[in-house]
Amino acid sequence: MNGLLFLRTGGVLLLVGIVMGMAMGMSQNFTYAPVHAHLNLAGGVLLMVAGLFYNARPDLAGRLMAAHYVTHALGAVLLPVGIYGSISGASWTGPVVGSGSVLVLLALLLFVINLFRRVPRATAAETLQAARVP
Numbered sequence: 001m002n003g004l005l006f007l008r009t010g011g012v013l014l015l016v017g018i019v020m021g022m023a024m025g026m027s028q029n030f031t032y033a034p035v036h037a038h039l040n041l042a043g044g045v046l047l048m049v050a051g052l053f054y055n056a057r058p059d060l061a062g063r064l065m066a067a068h069y070v071t072h073a074l075g076a077v078l079l080p081v082g083i084y085g086s087i088s089g090a091s092w093t094g095p096v097v098g099s100g101s102v103l104v105l106l107a108l109l110l111f112v113i114n115l116f117r118r119v120p121r122a123t124a125a126e127t128l129q130a131a132r133v134p
Contacts, residue, residue, distance in 0.1 A: 001066050002058055006051030009073050014044025017080075032087060035080045042104050043076035050111055060114055068110040075103025 017039030024030050050068065054060060079100030085093035 001061055001069065003051035003054030003056075006047045006054060006069060006072075008051075009069075009076075010044045010047030010051060013039055013047065013076055017044055032084060034087065035084045038080045038083055039076075042079055046104075046108070047072060047076060064110055064114045064117075068107050068114065071103045071110065072107030075100045075105075075107055079104055 017036050020032065020039065021036045024032065024036060050072070054065060077100070078096055082093045082096030082098075082100050086097060
């Protein structure tokens with residue numbers, strides 16, 4: 001697994017969120033703006049950022065990255081679906097919003113753990129030299 005799956009999934013979620021935002025704008029009905037925002041940010045943007053990072057650091061591929069993808073992709077779908085249901089007045093939404101939120105949070109935690117466990121600590125001088133700062 002590499003970052004491409006993160007990028008593709010994030011791209012699809014971002015596309016759905018943007019189309020939803022355009023439809024809301026055309027109808028001037030912004031009732032579902034929280035769904036649009038969570039699709040774009042928790043789904044599209046965060047997955048794409050992770051995908052770009054994992055493509056830049058293929059050495060971080062492994063079980064932790066796979067767990068990050070599965071939890072994030074599932075949470076990024078459940079969370080906006082639950083928010084949509086909640087705004088619509090459906091009775092099933094509590095567990096869906098809750099599990100989606102927890103999954104996205106867990107995915108972020110897995111990503112941060114992967115960063116701290118696997119990315120070597122660089123000194124300030126090494127960081128500046130890598131950035132070619134005089």
